[in-house]
Amino acid sequence: MAVDSTGVLAARAKGALRSPVTFSVVAGLVIGALFLVGTGADPLAAYGAVVTGSLGGDGIGATLTTGTSVLGLALALAIPLRAGLINLGGDGQLVLGGIAAAVTGLYSPLPAPLTVVLALLAGTAAGAAYAALAALCENRFGVPLLVSSLLLSYPATSFASYLVRHPLKEPGSSLPQTRRLPEGVALPAFGTSTVTAGLVLVLLAAAAYWFADRRTAVGYEIRMTGLNPRFAAYAGVERKGLTLRLMAVSGGLAGLVGSIGVLSFPYRFLDGSLTAPGYTWTGLTAALLAAAAPLGTVLAAFFFAVLQVGGLSMERTTEVPRELTQVLQAIVIVFLAARLRFPRPRRTRGEDRDPGAPEPPTPGSAVPGSAAQREAV
Amino acid sequence: MTRRPSDPPAADARAAEAGAADGAPAAVAGLPPAVELRGITKRFPGTLANDAVHLTVRRGEIHALMGENGAGKSTLMSVLYGMERPDAGSILIDGREVSFGSPGAAMAAGLGMVHQSFKLFDSLTVAENVVYRAEPRRFGLVDRAAARRRVRGLAAEHGLAVDPDARVGDLPVGLRQRVEILKLLHRGARTLILDEPTAVLTPAEADALFTVLRSLTARGRTVILVTHKLREVLEASDNVTVLRDGRVVARLRTADTSGAGIAAAMTGRDVELDRVHPAGTPGEVVLDVEGLSTAGVHDVRLSVRAGEIVGVAGVAGNGQSELVEALAGLRPVTAGRVALRGGDITRASATERRAKGLAYVPEDRHAVGTAPAASVADNLAMGHHRTALSSRRGLLPPSAVRAHARELVGRFGVKAATPDVPASSLSGGNLQKLLLGRELAHGAPLLLVEQPTRGVDIGAVQAIHDELIAYRDAGHAVLLVSAELSEIRGLADRILVMYEGRVTAAYDRPDADETALGLAMAGGAPAPAPGTPDTPAPDGD
Numbered sequence: 001m002a003v004d005s006t007g008v009l010a011a012r013a014k015g016a017l018r019s020p021v022t023f024s025v026v027a028g029l030v031i032g033a034l035f036l037v038g039t040g041a042d043p044l045a046a047y048g049a050v051v052t053g054s055l056g057g058d059g060i061g062a063t064l065t066t067g068t069s070v071l072g073l074a075l076a077l078a079i080p081l082r083a084g085l086i087n088l089g090g091d092g093q094l095v096l097g098g099i100a101a102a103v104t105g106l107y108s109p110l111p112a113p114l115t116v117v118l119a120l121l122a123g124t125a126a127g128a129a130y131a132a133l134a135a136l137c138e139n140r141f142g143v144p145l146l147v148s149s150l151l152l153s154y155p156a157t158s159f160a161s162y163l164v165r166h167p168l169k170e171p172g173s174s175l176p177q178t179r180r181l182p183e184g185v186a187l188p189a190f191g192t193s194t195v196t197a198g199l200v201l202v203l204l205a206a207a208a209y210w211f212a213d214r215r216t217a218v219g220y221e222i223r224m225t226g227l228n229p230r231f232a233a234y235a236g237v238e239r240k241g242l243t244l245r246l247m248a249v250s251g252g253l254a255g256l257v258g259s260i261g262v263l264s265f266p267y268r269f270l271d272g273s274l275t276a277p278g279y280t281w282t283g284l285t286a287a288l289l290a291a292a293a294p295l296g297t298v299l300a301a302f303f304f305a306v307l308q309v310g311g312l313s314m315e316r317t318t319e320v321p322r323e324l325t326q327v328l329q330a331i332v333i334v335f336l337a338a339r340l341r342f343p344r345p346r347r348t349r350g351e352d353r354d355p356g357a358p359e360p361p362t363p364g365s366a367v368p369g370s371a372a373q374r375e376a377v
Numbered sequence: 378m379t380r381r382p383s384d385p386p387a388a389d390a391r392a393a394e395a396g397a398a399d400g401a402p403a404a405v406a407g408l409p410p411a412v413e414l415r416g417i418t419k420r421f422p423g424t425l426a427n428d429a430v431h432l433t434v435r436r437g438e439i440h441a442l443m444g445e446n447g448a449g450k451s452t453l454m455s456v457l458y459g460m461e462r463p464d465a466g467s468i469l470i471d472g473r474e475v476s477f478g479s480p481g482a483a484m485a486a487g488l489g490m491v492h493q494s495f496k497l498f499d500s501l502t503v504a505e506n507v508v509y510r511a512e513p514r515r516f517g518l519v520d521r522a523a524a525r526r527r528v529r530g531l532a533a534e535h536g537l538a539v540d541p542d543a544r545v546g547d548l549p550v551g552l553r554q555r556v557e558i559l560k561l562l563h564r565g566a567r568t569l570i571l572d573e574p575t576a577v578l579t580p581a582e583a584d585a586l587f588t589v590l591r592s593l594t595a596r597g598r599t600v601i602l603v604t605h606k607l608r609e610v611l612e613a614s615d616n617v618t619v620l621r622d623g624r625v626v627a628r629l630r631t632a633d634t635s636g637a638g639i640a641a642a643m644t645g646r647d648v649e650l651d652r653v654h655p656a657g658t659p660g661e662v663v664l665d666v667e668g669l670s671t672a673g674v675h676d677v678r679l680s681v682r683a684g685e686i687v688g689v690a691g692v693a694g695n696g697q698s699e700l701v702e703a704l705a706g707l708r709p710v711t712a713g714r715v716a717l718r719g720g721d722i723t724r725a726s727a728t729e730r731r732a733k734g735l736a737y738v739p740e741d742r743h744a745v746g747t748a749p750a751a752s753v754a755d756n757l758a759m760g761h762h763r764t765a766l767s768s769r770r771g772l773l774p775p776s777a778v779r780a781h782a783r784e785l786v787g788r789f790g791v792k793a794a795t796p797d798v799p800a801s802s803l804s805g806g807n808l809q810k811l812l813l814g815r816e817l818a819h820g821a822p823l824l825l826v827e828q829p830t831r832g833v834d835i836g837a838v839q840a841i842h843d844e845l846i847a848y849r850d851a852g853h854a855v856l857l858v859s860a861e862l863s864e865i866r867g868l869a870d871r872i873l874v875m876y877e878g879r880v881t882a883a884y885d886r887p888d889a890d891e892t893a894l895g896l897a898m899a900g901g902a903p904a905p906a907p908g909t910p911d912t913p914a915p916d917g918d
Contacts, residue, residue: 215774217767224759228748234707234739235759236728 021289021296024335025303032328036320046320053313054306061193065264066277067305068195072202072257073283074290074301075209079253080246081292082213083225087250089134089149090280092156096130097123097255099160101262102269103168105181112184119185120201120259127255128248130156135247139240145247157275164271176271187263198260203298205253210294222246226292254280282308285333304329409472411436411568411599412457412488417466419452426452428623429466434568436471439590439600441610441631444620445643445834446805450603453620454570458490459483470568489566491557493573499546504528506545507559531562536592550694551582558589568599575609579692580895587613605643607636619643644835652839653867654846656886659685663823663854666704669713673699675878676713681854683822686845688869689858689880692898696878697858698740701825704856705737706730718822731760736816740827740858742805746812749801753793754782756800757815789814790840806837813841817848824848827858842868862894876900 033043054063073090080087087093101123108115130152137148165176187196212219225232225242233239261274282304289303290296311325412434419427427449434440444450455461457468459477467474470486477483480490497506504524513523528541537555539548545556554574561569571590575583590600590613602614610617611631619627619642627642660683669677674696681687691697702708704715706727715723717733725733739745747756758766758778766781767773782796791810793803800808809829816824829845830838845868849855859865865872872889874882874897882897 215772217762217771217773220755220758220762220773220778224748224751224755227750228744230745231748231759234705234727234737234745236706236726236731238726238728 020336020338021291024289024332027335028328028332031331032324035324035327039320041318041320046314046318046324049314049317049320050307050310050325052310053317054310059309059313061195063302063305063309064193064195064199066309067302068199068202068260069257069277069279070282070286070305070308071206071298071301072198072253072260073279074286074297075202075205075283076250076253076257077280077284078287078290078292078294078297079209079222080243080250081226081287083222083242083246084229085243085246086146087131087134087149087247087254088146088284089131089153089156089251090254090283091275092153093127093131093251093254094258094261094274094280095157095160097127097258098262098269098274099163099168099258100126100255101259102178102181105185105263106168106179108185112182115182115185116187116263119263120256123255123259123262124252125255127258128252131247131251131254132244134251135244139243145243149247160269161271164269168269170268178269181263181267185263186267187260189264194265196260196264198257198264201256201260205256206294206298209297213294277308282329285329289332289336408436409469410434411471412601413469413472414453414457415467415469417453417456417463417468419449419456419461419463425623427456427463430620430623430625432618432625434599434601435616436599437594437597438615439594439602439613441602441604441614441617442620443604443607443610443617443639443643445605445836446832447834448620448643449623450620451572452623454490454572454601454603457483458488458570484564484566487565487567488570489561489564489568490570491554491561491572491574493576495553495557497545497553497556500544502542502544503539503548503556503559504541506556507531507541507563509560511564527563528559531559535562535589535596537589550577551579551585554578554586555589566598568601569593570601570603572603573605574602575604575606577693579899581899582692583609607639610639611636621645640835646836652842654842657685657849657870659683659870660852663718664704664856665716667714667716669700669703669715670711671699671703671708672711673878674703677875677880679856679873679880681823681856683854684849684852685870686849686855686857686868688865688872689856689875690862690865690872690894690898691858691860691875693860695875695898697875698827699878700875701737701739701827701856701858704825705735705739731819731821734822735825736760736819736821736823737825738813738816738827738829740831742808742812747800747808750799752797753786753791753800753803753811754778754796756811757782757785757796760815760819785811785814785818789817789844804834806833806841809833809841810837813844817844820853822853824853824855825858826855828860829857830859830861830864862891862898866891866894874898 029047033047036043036046053059073094076090076093077087101119104119104122105115108118110118131149134145134149134152137143137152138145161176164178168178170177170179187198189196213223221232221237221242224235225237225239229239257279258274262269266273283301286300286304287297289300307325307328311322314320314324315322410433412432414430414432417427417430417432418425430449430453432440432442432453442450442453452461456463457477459480459482462478468476470488475482475486477486483490498509501509504521504527507528508519508524513520513527515523525541528539531537532539532541532555535558537559539552539555539559543552545553548556554577558569574586578586587609590602594600602610604610611634614631617627617629617631617634617639618625619629619639621643626645627639629639629642662680663683664679664681666677666679677696677700679687689697689700699708703710706722706725706729710723713723714721717730717735720733722730722733722735731737743749748759755778758773758781761781762773762778766777779796785791786793786796789810791803791814792807793811800811803811813826813829824845826845829841833841842864845855845857857865857869866886866889870886872884872886872894873880874884874894876898877900881900882893884893
């Protein structure tokens with residue numbers, strides 16, 4: 001058993017090193033270094049600034065705060081992605097969660113600690129309901145989820161924007177924001193940092209996702225649906241119900257992140273403050289990088305939080321603009337997408353065909369790029 | 378695996394090769410072979426797909442390339458057609474050494490390939506498809522009139538009658554294949570490679586195809602027929618090259634050989650072809666279908682009893698898949714009634730049907746029956762994950778999944794290194810054993826099986842047939858859909874024939890001779906009396 005498990009571990013480590021994820025991250029870093037050399041900067045100094053700026057004593061708090069939001073949204077997008085569903089409406093669900101939490105926090109008659117709990121629940125429920133609406137659009141009317149979730153996002157952000165500019169606007173302020181939440185209506189923070197109990201909530205969500213994915217029947221059904229939806233349907237997994245439930249969970253997590261954002265600094269809903277940092281897209285990137293696997297999603301979310309926070313400090317301490325980190329993020333995804341186009345390049349059996357795959361009839365161009373790809377990875 | 382010393386077929390092959398060399402009928406004196414592959418070696422990580430393969434195809438012959446799945450046929454043709462680069466060896470076309478970087482280059486050298494899945498635009502006409510990417514032009518625009526003339530000319534010249542203005546999507550499969558062949562002729566292909574061309578054809582359509590191929594070779598073109606079907610090799614080819622495990626194990630003159638000889642070469646041992654199993658002893662009715670209709674299926678009535686196998690014969694695409702999907706709960710029923718063990722399941726979901734005692738081996742192992750990227754263990758758990766393997770609270774312990782996998786792998790002889798390897802790493806036969814084992818393990822009173830041995834090695838076919846017979850003899854009902862007549866005749870106790878969505882003929886096994894079945898499959902069965910479309914002769918046995 002012990003021998004067996006070390007063997008499995010070794011095989012896993014080997015697999016991880018050879019995986020396209022490692023390849024694309026390393027390729028991203030190398031190409032980023034080339035950019036830096038090309039512009040006359042010192043890549044080691046720049047990367048060093050990213051690391052010290054994000055993981056050093058001054059930066060770790062900001063990294064964990066950013067990481068809370070990035071991880072929350074990465075999970076929100078990874079959970080449906082595990083079943084092959086893409087929720088592009090993270091922004092809308094995030095903002096509705098935030099506004100629901102803000103309204104609850106401002107008007108709840110309950111004592112402050114209960115109000116916090118209620119605001120978290122309200123934010124989660126708002127996000128879940130809104131994402132479920134996108135799922136219903138697909139289930140009932142055949143609107144692809146990708147489209148319905150993305151398009152529903154815009155009215156949600158606009159609606160929140162309207163609320164904080166008119167009915168909920170802080171009297172006398174020039175900013176489009178609500179009043180500050182009453183004293184005590186806030187998530188407990190760790191010491192004097194900006195890191196709140198929200199991080200714990202998000203980590204608990206990640207742990208729950210890991211458990212469900214590995215050890216429950218429903219997690220198994222989700223994985224199989226992602227790997228082959230027709231296989232899951234054949235065995236009786238009911239797709240519409242699964243879509244609805246997964247989207248509700250996904251939107252709920254996005255809404256939770258929104259309410260965490262409102263219940264920590266600046267303790268109010270400020271128009272654009274939830275969406276401007278691009279957590280939704282960074283989260284989607286992290287989920288894609290990890291192929292929605294639970295542990296991988298956590299690692300990838302942390303990696304991107306480091307890049308995001310470290311990029312700022314790199315800009316301060318070196319001449320390198322922080323946009324470099326966005327370039328890195330983009331390169332990583334481009335390399336990953338290349339893998340998505342040629343799956344499993346390791347083994348190409350001569351007689352293997354892809355039955356049922358609707359190939360476009362393009363005589364002459366029907367060349368699987370397998371040979372080149374095999375060498376590339 | 379010391380193959381070579383104890384290998385009678387290889388010895389035969391050498392003898393036959395010598396024979397073929399002096400008396401080669403199709404060789405035109407003095408001309409180099411149309412295609413010659415010398416010592417082609419192609420290695421993929423973990424597999425040697427082609428091991429120093431020599432293949433000589435003379436101009437004007439029909440040359441069959443045979444072998445089981447995984448023997449290296451497709452790799453060899455990919456190398457020839459410029460889709461893969463060989464690690465070693467050379468390719469000669471008409472005696473000149475060539476090296477193709479792409480199928481385009483191979484086409485320019487006069488090669489053309491008809492793939493197993495056609496590459497046609499359904500919404501375009503025949504003429505448009507034929508001239509695609511080699512269009513006759515006039516003032517920079519496509520000259521449609523010239524395209525139609527060209528198609529008519531080619532069709533008349535080669536006996537490939539087809540209407541140039543018909544939409545390809547409206548054509549039956551046999552005619553679509555003609556369009557593919559016309560496409561190659563239009564581009565001047567002198568050597569045509571056909572990959573498993575008869576997989577989708579009726580026996581009559583296949584005969585028509587072979588007539589066309591004969592007329593092509595009579596006009597000096599050359600045909601390479603890639604296939605695993607013995608019968609058509611014997612009927613249509615001049616010479617045969619047999620591959621096994623990436624090597625050439627036999628080169629035979631078709632006239633000098635028999636089906637058994639080729640089968641022995643393909644598998645490396647003697648194989649009992651077309652075995653007929655003893656009949657079952659039917660009990661009470663398990664599946665009862667009354668007037669079932671769904672898209673592509675009209676008014677089907679049938680019943681399957683415990684302890685019997687009912688075979689549904691027919692050419693692919695005549696409603697068999699739709700019928701089985703409707704029975705499995707994957708396709709809505711528009712009319713009629715389905716009862717399983719006396720209980721109505723017409724509107725039941727797939728899950729409910731499984732709970733009531735139905736298991737299902739679908740036709741498409743890769744796209745429906747498994748998740749190839751998932752592990753063997755995960756693939757074996759499907760369907761059992763909510764019942765035997767999970768606890769009350771919906772927990773699915775990985776240890777239970779693995780133990781279940783180990784048990785089934787052992788019981789059904791699936792060759793998998795560990796339960797953790799992806800199912801995609803299994804051969805076709807092993808994947809089918811996995812799928813069959815998983816469904817048999819339910820012990821469901823009714824088993825639906827589609828094409829259980831398609832693409833499966835001859836060696837594994839017997840094992841799969843034995844499993845089905847054992848399952849029947851254990852008192853279960855089996856509905857078997859197969860396009861292989863010999864399989865249906867060997868296994869089924871009763872045989873139904875489907876044509877254009879209807880059951881048009883029904884036979885008890887002793888009455889079902891090949892000619893009658895072939896005729897019924899082509900739609901030639903006498904119209905059954907209305908009202909009793911598909912019931913077997915009442916208690917005919």
